[in-house]
Amino acid sequence: MNWQGQTVMITGASSGIGAGFAEALAARGADLVLVARSADxxxxTARRLRAAHGVRIDVVVQDLTAPGAVAAVRSATEQRGLTVDAxxxxxxFASxxxxxxxxxxxxNTEVALDVAALVDLTTAYLPGMVERGRGAIVNIASIAAFQPTPYMAVYGAAKAFVLSFSQALWAENRRAGVRVTAVCPGPVDTGFLGVVGTSEVRVGRPRQVGYVVERALRAVERNRPVVTPGPENAWVPLVSRLLPRRLVAAVTGRSLRGAVDAPSAARVPTAGSLTAGFPATEH
Ligand SMILES: NC(=O)c1ccc[n+]([C@@H]2O[C@H](COP(=O)([O-])OP(=O)(O)OC[C@H]3O[C@@H](n4cnc5c(N)ncnc54)[C@H](OP(=O)(O)O)[C@@H]3O)[C@@H](O)[C@H]2O)c1
Incomplete structure (x- = not known):
């Protein structure tokens, strides 16, 4: 996929993975619509990326959990004459x-942001992509999407929704020229865990944002429905499919309960050493 001259909307572009997508796509010549609450x-970011890459950057300051949020975002893009190509x-966020x-x-806010806003934005922009016969929807799920996540019950369920929704849309649109990819990272080095409610939770060695973004963009370019960036995460979808669901829930619960109850001691093991050499697994 050639991003040059495409208009890409990124939600949550003020920090972490969203800011990483903004950097990577501006460098590829894409025009951007950045959405989040942090206006400044x-x-x-918009000033910096315009100066560095000569691309058009629009900013839409919006709390995506507010009533009518997606209608407001849509009307902002319409008023500016923007066609959202991706x-x-x-x-x-997670609790x-x-x-x-x-x-x-x-x-309620977690469901509103992680599920409802994602669906509403897709409702707003997918029809135009299908009509034009080209476009991309990239949904950031999580490795948590593959199993129930006790002690982060809503987050795992929300990300499972995002994964399933994305895979279904991929199948519906794969002959319509619109790519749909669910990105399922393991831990990433962002402010995310601080927002979770305890910055002490440890869930394995985090990946850098740039790594995750590059693996995600490569998966979109190959029109893969799912990508789990990092070899240490490759086993998760397979193992969680093969093992009995109640065993998966119990084992995941033991890991996450430790993280919640005794934050500094908790670790979820990773399998990086077993699978080193494979940059990402696309499904
Ligand atoms: N970091 C990880 O370990 C990890 C792993 C797997 C998946 N993920 C997923 O990756 C995505 C990005 O997370 P991140 O790690 O980059 O976290 P982050 O640094 O906390 O970024 C979250 C972004 O979402 C925006 N946001 C939060 N609430 C919002 C609202 N109500 N309305 C509009 N924007 C809102 C924030 O901007 P404002 O505060 O300015 O609104 C920020 O730009 C999330 O979907 C997360 O579930 C993260």
Whole structure:
């Protein structure tokens, strides 16, 4: 896929993986629409990327969990005469803890951002892509999508939704010229864990944002429905398919309970040494 001159909307572009997509795509000559709540950060990023790459950058400051949020984003792009050629649904966050102890409004916001906003944005921009016979939807799921995640119950379920939704759209659109890819990273070195609620949770050696973004873009270019960046994550989809679901839930629960109850001691083992040499697994 040639990104040069394409207009790509990135949600959650003010930090972490979204900011990494913005860097990588501006460097490839794409025009960008950056969406998040942090106006100053987005404006600063826009100025920097325009100066560095000579591309058009639009900023839409929007809380995607607010009522009417996606309609507002859509009308902002329409008013500016923008055609969104590709959409990267990246904004998301997680809650940790026993489900019944997580505040209800936090749970609702998590579902609103990780699931509802992603679906609504896809509803807003996919029809135009299908009509034009080209485009891309990139949904940032997680390695958590492949199994139930006790103590992060809503997050795993939300990402499982994103994975399943993406795979279905990939199949619906693969002959329509529109690519759909679910990106399922393991731990990535961003501010994400701070937002989870405890910055002490440790879930393996994190990958750098640039690594994840490059693997994701390569998967989109190859029209792969799913990518799990990093060889250390390659076994997760397979193992979680082969083992009984209740065993997977129990083992995952033991790992994550440790992380929540005794943050500094907890580690989820990785299998990087077994699979070193494979840069990413596309499914
Ligand atoms: N980091 C990891 O280990 C990891 C692993 C697997 C998957 N992921 C997924 O990767 C995606 C990006 O996470 P990240 O690690 O880059 O985390 P991050 O650095 O915390 O970035 C989250 C982004 O989402 C935006 N955002 C949060 N709430 C929002 C809202 N209500 N409306 C609009 N934008 C909102 C934030 O911007 P504002 O605060 O400015 O709104 C920020 O730009 C998420 O979907 C996450 O689930 C992360």
């Amino acid at each position: 950060v987005l404006q600063h 959409l990267i649904n990246n904004a998301g 940790a803890g026993r489900f019944h102890e997580v505040p209800a409004d936090r749970v």
